[in-house]
Amino acid sequence: MSHYFTNDYVESNENEIKVKIKNTDLTFITDNGVFSKHGLDFGTRSLLENLPIQVLKGDILDFGCGYGPIGIYLKKNTSANIDMLDVNERALNLARKNAKINNVSVNIFQSDLYTNVTKKYDYIVTNPPIRVGKKTLYKILFEAEKHLKPDGKLIFVINKNQGAKTTARDLSKIYEVTIIAKNKGFYIISAKKH
DSSP states (O other), rough: OOOOOOOOOOOOOOEEEEETTEEEEEEEEEOOOTTTTSSHHHHHHHHHSOOOGOOOEEEEEEOOOOOOOHHHHHHHHHEEEEEEEEOHHHHHHHHHHHHHHTOOOOEEEOOSSSOOOOOOOEEEEEEOOOOGOOOHOOOOOHHHGGGGEEEEEEEEEEEETTHHHHHHHHHHEEEEEEEEEETTTTEEEEEEEO
């Protein structure tokens, strides 16, 4: 079975979706082989609606950007410099198209985990790919710390049924962990670098 975090070939079938997050109207082109192609998933929506948008500034990385909703929303609503990465080439091409459609200037690049990340960030924001399994998920969340500036924060969403409480507890070994919000089983978690 092909997953959105691989580059396996699946036939293209692009689709346009319209999304409203708080007061921001966005248009996205989605496609087969990318996460949540039929519309903004509930986890990402919960994450974006609960982000402390007024304090987000500096350099932000959208990790695992997919077709781009997190990074594009952040660019529309902050003055931050936004980098967006994904391993999936189709997702990256869609993210580039969607940045143009939504009239934002962001830096989009391919990276398998953090291999092509060369700078440090004030914030890393992600709806991480849970289906990669716990080992890779923990690699994403724990290795984020090496790519954060002092006092930088990793902000992510995870479902209670996918181990939100255990993940928060485990991350507290190296981060100062705060649960920003809970929404129908989804936890929005902030992990601040010690």
